[in-house]
Amino acid sequence: MANQNAAPFSLSKLALLLPLLQGHDWQKTVEEQLAGGGYRYTLGRVGAMDLMKVVAAVETAAKRNRLIDEEQYREVHALYHAIIEAIQGVGRGTMQFGEILRTVGLTFAVVRGPMFPQGAEPGDWIAVCLYGTIGAPRKGFEHEVLGFGINHV
Amino acid sequence: MANQNAAPFSLSKLALLLPLLQGHDWQKTVEEQLAGGGYRYTLGRVGAMDLMKVVAAVETAAKRNRLIDEEQYREVHALYHAIIEAIQGVGRGTMQFGEILRTVGLTFAVVRGPMFPQGAEPGDWIAVCLYGTIGAPRKGFEHEVLGFGINHV
Amino acid sequence: MANQNAAPFSLSKLALLLPLLQGHDWQKTVEEQLAGGGYRYTLGRVGAMDLMKVVAAVETAAKRNRLIDEEQYREVHALYHAIIEAIQGVGRGTMQFGEILRTVGLTFAVVRGPMFPQGAEPGDWIAVCLYGTIGAPRKGFEHEVLGFGINHV
Amino acid sequence: MANQNAAPFSLSKLALLLPLLQGHDWQKTVEEQLAGGGYRYTLGRVGAMDLMKVVAAVETAAKRNRLIDEEQYREVHALYHAIIEAIQGVGRGTMQFGEILRTVGLTFAVVRGPMFPQGAEPGDWIAVCLYGTIGAPRKGFEHEVLGFGINHV
Amino acid sequence: MANQNAAPFSLSKLALLLPLLQGHDWQKTVEEQLAGGGYRYTLGRVGAMDLMKVVAAVETAAKRNRLIDEEQYREVHALYHAIIEAIQGVGRGTMQFGEILRTVGLTFAVVRGPMFPQGAEPGDWIAVCLYGTIGAPRKGFEHEVLGFGINHV
Amino acid sequence: MANQNAAPFSLSKLALLLPLLQGHDWQKTVEEQLAGGGYRYTLGRVGAMDLMKVVAAVETAAKRNRLIDEEQYREVHALYHAIIEAIQGVGRGTMQFGEILRTVGLTFAVVRGPMFPQGAEPGDWIAVCLYGTIGAPRKGFEHEVLGFGINHV
Ligand SMILES: [Mg+2]
Ligand SMILES: [Mg+2]
Ligand SMILES: [Mg+2]
Ligand SMILES: [Mg+2]
Ligand SMILES: [Mg+2]
Ligand SMILES: [Mg+2]
Numbered sequence: 001m002a003n004q005n006a007a008p009f010s011l012s013k014l015a016l017l018l019p020l021l022q023g024h025d026w027q028k029t030v031e032e033q034l035a036g037g038g039y040r041y042t043l044g045r046v047g048a049m050d051l052m053k054v055v056a057a058v059e060t061a062a063k064r065n066r067l068i069d070e071e072q073y074r075e076v077h078a079l080y081h082a083i084i085e086a087i088q089g090v091g092r093g094t095m096q097f098g099e100i101l102r103t104v105g106l107t108f109a110v111v112r113g114p115m116f117p118q119g120a121e122p123g124d125w126i127a128v129c130l131y132g133t134i135g136a137p138r139k140g141f142e143h144e145v146l147g148f149g150i151n152h153v
Numbered sequence: 154m155a156n157q158n159a160a161p162f163s164l165s166k167l168a169l170l171l172p173l174l175q176g177h178d179w180q181k182t183v184e185e186q187l188a189g190g191g192y193r194y195t196l197g198r199v200g201a202m203d204l205m206k207v208v209a210a211v212e213t214a215a216k217r218n219r220l221i222d223e224e225q226y227r228e229v230h231a232l233y234h235a236i237i238e239a240i241q242g243v244g245r246g247t248m249q250f251g252e253i254l255r256t257v258g259l260t261f262a263v264v265r266g267p268m269f270p271q272g273a274e275p276g277d278w279i280a281v282c283l284y285g286t287i288g289a290p291r292k293g294f295e296h297e298v299l300g301f302g303i304n305h306v
Numbered sequence: 307m308a309n310q311n312a313a314p315f316s317l318s319k320l321a322l323l324l325p326l327l328q329g330h331d332w333q334k335t336v337e338e339q340l341a342g343g344g345y346r347y348t349l350g351r352v353g354a355m356d357l358m359k360v361v362a363a364v365e366t367a368a369k370r371n372r373l374i375d376e377e378q379y380r381e382v383h384a385l386y387h388a389i390i391e392a393i394q395g396v397g398r399g400t401m402q403f404g405e406i407l408r409t410v411g412l413t414f415a416v417v418r419g420p421m422f423p424q425g426a427e428p429g430d431w432i433a434v435c436l437y438g439t440i441g442a443p444r445k446g447f448e449h450e451v452l453g454f455g456i457n458h459v
Numbered sequence: 460m461a462n463q464n465a466a467p468f469s470l471s472k473l474a475l476l477l478p479l480l481q482g483h484d485w486q487k488t489v490e491e492q493l494a495g496g497g498y499r500y501t502l503g504r505v506g507a508m509d510l511m512k513v514v515a516a517v518e519t520a521a522k523r524n525r526l527i528d529e530e531q532y533r534e535v536h537a538l539y540h541a542i543i544e545a546i547q548g549v550g551r552g553t554m555q556f557g558e559i560l561r562t563v564g565l566t567f568a569v570v571r572g573p574m575f576p577q578g579a580e581p582g583d584w585i586a587v588c589l590y591g592t593i594g595a596p597r598k599g600f601e602h603e604v605l606g607f608g609i610n611h612v
Numbered sequence: 613m614a615n616q617n618a619a620p621f622s623l624s625k626l627a628l629l630l631p632l633l634q635g636h637d638w639q640k641t642v643e644e645q646l647a648g649g650g651y652r653y654t655l656g657r658v659g660a661m662d663l664m665k666v667v668a669a670v671e672t673a674a675k676r677n678r679l680i681d682e683e684q685y686r687e688v689h690a691l692y693h694a695i696i697e698a699i700q701g702v703g704r705g706t707m708q709f710g711e712i713l714r715t716v717g718l719t720f721a722v723v724r725g726p727m728f729p730q731g732a733e734p735g736d737w738i739a740v741c742l743y744g745t746i747g748a749p750r751k752g753f754e755h756e757v758l759g760f761g762i763n764h765v
Numbered sequence: 766m767a768n769q770n771a772a773p774f775s776l777s778k779l780a781l782l783l784p785l786l787q788g789h790d791w792q793k794t795v796e797e798q799l800a801g802g803g804y805r806y807t808l809g810r811v812g813a814m815d816l817m818k819v820v821a822a823v824e825t826a827a828k829r830n831r832l833i834d835e836e837q838y839r840e841v842h843a844l845y846h847a848i849i850e851a852i853q854g855v856g857r858g859t860m861q862f863g864e865i866l867r868t869v870g871l872t873f874a875v876v877r878g879p880m881f882p883q884g885a886e887p888g889d890w891i892a893v894c895l896y897g898t899i900g901a902p903r904k905g906f907e908h909e910v911l912g913f914g915i916n917h918v
Contacts, residue, residue, distance in 0.1 A: 051402075
């Protein structure tokens with residue numbers, strides 16, 4: 001057993017590690033903590049030059065996996081602003097992809113639950129992590145990128 | 154032994170995982186890969202309301218640990234823009250901390266080397282990860298944040 | 307008679323109140339002050355995911371109602387920058403609607419004249435107010451928004 | 460009685476009209492609707508070249524008047540982002556005042572409650588309106604400005 | 613005589629060439645065209661980590677040299693926005709210098725007059741050019757930069 | 766012979782003057798210095814409402830004229846960020862053209878080589894200058910604009 005004596009990860013670290021460790025055998029530990037901590041989460045992929053598709057992919061995955069109640073505008077609003085914040089980290093200065101001739105290939109995670117596993121404060125938070133590549137629309141002409149956003153639900 | 158059959162991490166993942174896993178027993182594996190891949194790196198901490206201090210702390214640590222040749226402007230320039238990109242992810246929309254009454258407590262990593270451990274392409278890249286908290290200048294009134302930047306050296 | 311002892315509104319307040327009070331019986335008073343102060347103004351509506359349509363709708367309405375002389379570039383330029391400023395208030399951080407999967411339904415006012423009804427300073431100013439809703443392209447999943455811009459003509 | 464047959468104002472309109480109508484006899488009607496709708500609100504003033512003072516003034520007034528529970532980070536977080544959005548409308552492109560040699564004199568309103576007076580959706584929203592002048596630090600060398608932000612609490 | 617058969621420069625080109633050609637013998641030709649075209653202009657220098665000093669230096673030079681009537685707010689407003697636009701070109705993404713540990717050494721020109729020497733359209737325009745270096749506060753660790761803004765007066 | 770006793774221009778000045786002096790007889794001197802200093806350069810034109818076309822036009826011209834090795838991602842990356850910086854100067858606050866109903870007609874120059882003709886520091890820099898007009902999609906309803914970016918290769 002690997003991380004016996006390590007403290008459990010926070011909501012944000014879980015959201016960050018989930019796409020970062022995809023395909024790595026540590027990911028199982030992250031998923032165990034997500035399940036054990038009562039977190040709701042989703043992991044997906046989206047590749048696009050069109051920013052709108054990125055927003056839509058994350059939103060749709062979060063709704064389909066019941067991370068938010070899609071009939072409550074305030075929950076949709078909370079998720080939306082977390083997504084926008086994550087995109088700002090991906091864009092680094094401007095939220096534009098295709099318009100400035102760059103494309104993204106992103107793995108995304110959305111996690112909802114208490115900020116800390118043993119959190120005493122009431123109420124959920126929702127974190128969005130977008131990790132992948134950004135660059136020219138040509139294989140290998142890209143570098144990695146990560147954007148992270150979080151909001152109270 | 155944990156991640157036997159996992160592929161080695163890229164430069165960017167190493168830079169991202171280093172501060173995320175601080176204090177966790179997985180960090181040793183990350184450090185082993187950094188050493189084994191011939192990467193130069195540094196891990197440090199800075200807390201501030203003053204953005205200038207964040208830039209200076211990362212720059213100083215990278216120079217002192219010989220990640221860049223501080224006598225070559227082009228190396229300083231490469232690092233500088235990577236830091237600014239990382240700060241954009243932390244700021245999410247505006248690079249301001251104290252001016253808008255928020256403070257940051259950040260662990261930072263800077264990693265220099267080939268983009269991939271077995272990279273065939275010549276030339277180094279430098280990645281900067283800032284991970285920590287942002288919020289009101291009051292303990293517990295903050296959430297996590299992560300910014301990532303990368304540049305060719 | 308309602309606001310007997312109140313000072314007349316400034317150009318900016320008139321532009322702000324016109325869309326805010328649409329359908330309210332106070333609007334008549336606002337329109338009386340607009341007419342009495344020699345102001346030229348227009349009130350219109352535009353709903354779009356496409357930012358370009360918002361700019362075009364306001365510009366077209368202002369030209370058609372002779373708020374600016376559309377044969378003089380400097381007048382067109384003055385209006386244009388006032389519109390852009392107003393859109394920045396609507397966008398709050400980024401001037402994007404459809405690209406980030408949000409739609410707007412806006413009532414807009416453009417008012418031209420002296421900054422204050424009894425203004426002694428020569429020369430006109432032009433103010434643009436955009437008021438309405440912004441949100442997901444789904445009825446009720448939106449909140450209100452207001453952007454305001456002003457320029458010398 | 461003036462606006463007998465007008466529909467009651469939304470939370471956002473109340474927040475917008477409160478500083479816009481300061482000193483005008485319509486303001487009493489706005490305050491009656493605020494009280495009658497069970498809204499919590501505050502109206503204050505701040506003049507500064509220093510952005511931090513604007514954030515602090517609004518935050519302090521909202522806490523002192525119990526619009527938010529200052530012991531709950533999620534409530535503080537909700538207010539904070541609403542303030543930042545409002546400042547973006549004031550800054551129109553950049554959240555800077557003194558740094559670019561401009562000063563603001565603002566009347567601000569913060570309103571908390573349901574989005575609409577007869578709102579059926581559960582949960583509160585908090586709206587921030589900043590209205591006043593921006594310009595050179597010289598009397599009369601300024602124009603009006605308005606910024607508006609809103610968030611779910 | 614050099615540029616016999618070249619068309620005279622526009623207002624914008626004159627503003628751009630003036631600091632670019634400082635110390636070069638072509639500058640005399642530029643100054644002759646400025647004088648011959650009835651343009652009012654000023655050329656100055658400012659070095660700073662503090663953005664406010666840059667704005668102030670350009671504003672002060674323009675007022676002292678009577679490019680604008682400093683008693684008319686609309687003229688001050690026109691100049692102000694032209695300066696801000698020029699600074700955006702210098703900052704490339706953010707209007708910050710010292711906050712992000714960079715310093716500027718700028719030569720600036722402000723030119724007022726018709727957009728084109730034989731301009732038929734009534735009314736003046738004012739153009740601001742900032743040219744110089746930006747970089748670390750260490751000699752030689754900087755690169756060149758140019759920002760340009762223009763507005764109707 | 767005109768500028769006998771003037772110091773040769775820097776890489777950045779050459780990039781700036783090349784489009785500014787197009788059609789002027791001084792341009793020959795600029796081209797002589799470019800050739801004499803061992804610089805690689807290209808001069809082109811692009812008119813568009815679509816930002817992507819501007820990025821593509823500059824990138825394509827630089828590749829076709831062998832300013833960068835298009836098989837090396839780090840060279841493509843260096844050029845890309847220089848282009849983006851130049852566009853920020855053109856956009857002054859937002860990198861949008863058609864979306865906000867403005868069109869650009871740009872002459873662009875890309876220059877690669879040492880920062881200074883007698884530069885002792887090893888390694889090339891690449892500078893991008895975009896000069897032309899921006900405005901409404903109607904002849905004469907536009908003003909001049911210049912954006913400049915530079916990066917280490
Ligand atoms: Mg936050
Ligand atoms: Mg990059
Ligand atoms: Mg203004
Ligand atoms: Mg919102
Ligand atoms: Mg303009
Ligand atoms: Mg640079």
